[in-house]
Amino acid sequence: MERRKALKTGGGLGLLGVLAVLGLIPGLAWAGIGRAALEAGNLSDAFDALGVTIPENSELIRLTVPDVAENGAVVPVTVESSLAHIEQISILVDKNINVLAANFIIPKGVAGFITTRIKIGQTATVVALVKADGKFYRASKEVQVTQGGCSA
């Protein structure tokens, strides 16, 4: 019985946890979305793959991108939201060959805030998609690209 207890309460990351995070256990994929969403070729396919119908625009999402990007290969993006119970933040670019640039799973105790850098192949609309309390919301902004991002 003592042993069972030890197994149950095994501190922090147990062996299984360590193996799981290193992806060493076959068939135990990391949580999150499927790769299909990341290979979607347009916004509507990406929304489908993410399980989104039509996301509402929300003023509680602040999407910060440059108006003009001289170098489309490195475009800074910040998504910040004061929506309650944020679970997921995704960054999409409508004109890219793969529209979903990145997806972030936000657990409890983590702010609704992400900064990263993405490639934008041509002038396009960047969409920040935020899942909060089980519902999807979005904010969009156009970025003019003067030099493409290596056909991202």
Place this chain on the structure above:
Amino acid sequence: MGEATRIRATAKDGQTEVKMLMQHEMETGQRKDAAGNKIPAWIITDVKVLHEGRTVLEAQFGTAVSKNPYLVFRLMGGVKGEKISVLWTDNRDDKRMDETVID
């Protein structure tokens, strides 16, 4: 195995800001070399950040994340000296784990 991820975690006003710069080519698979052959995709696909062993961020990357991916996020709490770990895996099954302590 790729090069080390540079990580800085700073506790301030009850939050910890974690900044990281991963070292990776992030080749999209859409470019061609001089001979006209497609350069195969080589990208980080999954990232995980742990704070003292607890998952605080999971990310899935597509092809449009820039070379040497840069990420910033903020977690509530966090105390100087506590451990932050950054793990990634790429589509060639290369993996990397790097750690720092909160400043």
